[in-house]
Amino acid sequence: xxxxxxxxxxxxxxxxxxxxxxxxxxxxxxxxxxxxxxxxxxxxxxxxxxxxxxxxxxxxxxxxxxxxxxxxxxxxxxxxxxxxxxxxxxxxxxxxxxxxxxxxxxxxxxxxxxxxxxxxxxxxxxxxxxxxxxxxxxxxxxxxxxxxxxxxxxxxxxxxxxxxxxxxxxxxxxxxxxxxxxxxxxxxxxxxxxxxxxxxxxxxxxxxxxxxxxxxxxxxxxxxxxxxxxxxxxx
Numbered sequence: 001x002x003x004x005x006x007x008x009x010x011x012x013x014x015x016x017x018x019x020x021x022x023x024x025x026x027x028x029x030x031x032x033x034x035x036x037x038x039x040x041x042x043x044x045x046x047x048x049x050x051x052x053x054x055x056x057x058x059x060x061x062x063x064x065x066x067x068x069x070x071x072x073x074x075x076x077x078x079x080x081x082x083x084x085x086x087x088x089x090x091x092x093x094x095x096x097x098x099x100x101x102x103x104x105x106x107x108x109x110x111x112x113x114x115x116x117x118x119x120x121x122x123x124x125x126x127x128x129x130x131x132x133x134x135x136x137x138x139x140x141x142x143x144x145x146x147x148x149x150x151x152x153x154x155x156x157x158x159x160x161x162x163x164x165x166x167x168x169x170x171x172x173x174x175x176x177x178x179x180x181x182x183x184x185x186x187x188x189x190x191x192x193x194x195x196x197x198x199x200x201x202x203x204x205x206x207x208x209x210x211x212x213x214x215x216x217x218x219x220x221x222x223x224x225x226x227x228x229x230x231x232x233x234x235x
Contacts, residue, residue, distance in 0.1 A: 006035070006130025007227065014128040014225030015039035018086045021126060024052050027079045029118035030066055031087025032059040032111040035128045035225070039086045044069025056082060058118050059111035060180055076121060085122035087115055090213070092127060092222055093196075094134040094233065102127075102222065102235035103196045107143025107213030110168070110179045116211055119218055127222040134224065138196055141166070141187040142203070143213035150208025151184050157206045163188040183210055 015038025022028055022043055030040055040055075040062065047053055047070055055071040056079075057063035066073055076082070089104040104127065106112045119125045144165070146154045155165040165186040168177040176184050193199055193214075200214040222233040 006132040006225075009227055010130040010225035011035040011128075012038045012225065013230050014130060014223045015086075016042045017223045017225070017230045018126045018128045019043050019046065021084055021124070022046065022051065022053055023083070026083040027054045027056065027074065027081065029082050029085030029087070029122050030055045030057045030062045030071070031085065031115055031119070032062050032109045033088035035088040035130065036062070036086055037065055039128060040065050040071065041069055044071050047071055054079065056118055058087070058114040059109065061109065061111070076118065082118060082122040083124070085119045085125045086128060087119055087125070088128050089133055089215070089222075091135050091138050091140050092129050092133050092219075093136070093138060094222075095136050098136070100138070100196045100216065102219045102233065103138060103217070104215040104219060105138050105140050105142060105213050106215055107145075107185070110143065110145070110177050110185050112143055112213040113145050113179065113181055113183075113211035116215060116218075119215065124220050125218050127219045128225070129222055130225050138193040138214075139191065141189040142193075142199070143168070144186045144188050144203060145179055145181065145183045145210040145212070146186055147208045147210065148182075148184050151186060154206055154208045155186060158186065158188050158203075161202060163190050181210065
């Protein structure tokens with residue numbers, strides 16, 4: 001369910017720009033995905049040059065990359081706070097006149113529960129994206145992480161208010177995708193989402209839902225990487 005699109009050059013520009021915000025002594029949330037990976041690698045290079053930093057990974061993938069590039073790791077319950085979180089997105093509302101400007105859909109990598117926990121705890125949440133992720137209105141299916149025993153009940157609830165849920169199947173094995181938390185993912189199509197905040201609240205109230213991929217009112221800035229540099233969107 002990962003989002004395709006965007007050149008590696010654009011992604012690298014966005015990731016490296018976000019990494020420039022990391023200061024000595026920072027605790028940094030390390031998001032998941034190909035664009036965030038460029039930020040993690042840049043932070044690793046800075047750590048090699050003497051920057052003191054601790055990372056909180058949001059997935060097995062980001063943990064492995066952080067270890068590979070030499071970023072010391074910690075956990076949320078071992079620190080007083082998170083100074084900065086860097087994360088990607090599957091879609092970003094890019095409309096300064098819209099109430100939902102800066103709202104995100106995340107969860108293509110099925111790590112959105114841990115990502116939201118870390119991103120919401122951070123003093124500053126920086127989104128990294130390439131132009132293919134920008135949209136006037138969110139319209140991708142919303143990933144919803146559910147307790148395995150509840151997935152059929154949750155699916156019925158989602159259908160009751162206009163969604164079409166699909167259990168995410170694994171690509172390299174038989175059966176569904178299982179998250180790092182041991183849960184399943186329903187990809188829920190709602191068409192064009194006119195009220196992301198309202199939908200987020202409705203999804204959160206369904207028993208059996210651990211977390212959903214609508215990130216509304218969390219991002220402080222989005223760095224949009226392009227072939228020749230980076231554009232900044234502040235909220």
